[in-house]
Amino acid sequence: MVLAVQRPCHDRVESATSNGIVNEADRYYELVKGGREHFLAETADAALLRRRDQPLKPAEPDKSDTEGFGDIETNVGVAAELHRELVADPGLYEVYPLVKKPGAAFAAKITVGRTQNNDVVFNDVTVSRFHAYLRPSSNDWQVCDAGSKNGTCLGGQKLPARRETAIAAGTSIRFGDVETVFYTADLLFDILDSTAS
Numbered sequence: 001m002v003l004a005v006q007r008p009c010h011d012r013v014e015s016a017t018s019n020g021i022v023n024e025a026d027r028y029y030e031l032v033k034g035g036r037e038h039f040l041a042e043t044a045d046a047a048l049l050r051r052r053d054q055p056l057k058p059a060e061p062d063k064s065d066t067e068g069f070g071d072i073e074t075n076v077g078v079a080a081e082l083h084r085e086l087v088a089d090p091g092l093y094e095v096y097p098l099v100k101k102p103g104a105a106f107a108a109k110i111t112v113g114r115t116q117n118n119d120v121v122f123n124d125v126t127v128s129r130f131h132a133y134l135r136p137s138s139n140d141w142q143v144c145d146a147g148s149k150n151g152t153c154l155g156g157q158k159l160p161a162r163r164e165t166a167i168a169a170g171t172s173i174r175f176g177d178v179e180t181v182f183y184t185a186d187l188l189f190d191i192l193d194s195t196a197s
Contacts, residue, residue, distance in 0.1 A: 032192045039189045044097030046134075046141060047188060048112075048120060048173065048180040051085075052094055056124040056178065059114055095188075096120045096180070098134055109133040111146075112175055126150045126176025134167070134182075141182070143167045150176035 031039045085092055098110045101119050105111070111118040113130040122131075128148035135142050142164040145152035152159045153174040159165055167173070169184040183191075 029192065032189060036186070036189055036193075039192075040185050043185050043188075044099045045136060046098045046169075046182065046184045048096040048098065048182055049093045050096065050122075050178065050180045052092055054179060056122060057126065058123050059125040059127075106133065109135045113146075122175060122178045124176060124178050127178055128176070131175050135164075137166075140166045140168070141184075143173060143182075148176070 031042050034042075099119065100107065100110060101117075104117065104119055110120065110133060111130060112120045112122070112127075112132045112134070114121065114123055114125075114127045115129045118130065128146070128150065130146050131148040132143060132145050132152045134144075143152065143154060143159070144164045145159045145161050147161040153172075154165055154167060155171050167182050169182060169187045171182050173180050173182055
């Protein structure tokens with residue numbers, strides 16, 4: 001089983017694939033073996049998961065935002081389906097920890113977009129250069145569309161631009177055409193722990 005994790009490389013040498021995703025499957029499973037406290041201390045507080053077989057549509061360098069993302073369809077059950085698939089085979093998914101890159105702008109916000117200066121990068125033509133951001137608040141997490149051309153959907157509902165909305169663990173978030181599901185670290189631990197047994 002393989003989990004691909006995009007996160008800054010600080011204290012160890014890691015191999016990156018051609019799309020810039022760092023493979024940390026072994027590290028995540030080792031952390032699960034250390035128990036919940038160890039896992040939570042060593043991982044990001046939350047993460048976005050995306051199916052590996054969902055191809056990205058790479059944007060051409062230096063091109064501005066292009067085509068719209070067509071019909072906004074309700075994704076009822078997308079998160080539940082992803083959750084079932086993740087339990088069955090975690091290797092189907094890439095994991096994008098919600099962590100700040102060193103020196104990145106907007107210190108309290110984890111940015112999502114197409115360009116490399118974002119904390120989470122999806123090189124997809126339907127994702128704006130700076131598409132959205134997520135941030136932890138006192139009791140939950142917030143997501144906000146940054147005025148992107150193709151919009152951000154939360155649980156199948158298009159978000160209004162520049163208005164923060166609370167997000168629950170296990171909820172689907174679509175950035176343009178890129179479908180992800182938001183997980184907190186404790187729920188991700190529960191899933192990985194159940195697959196490791």
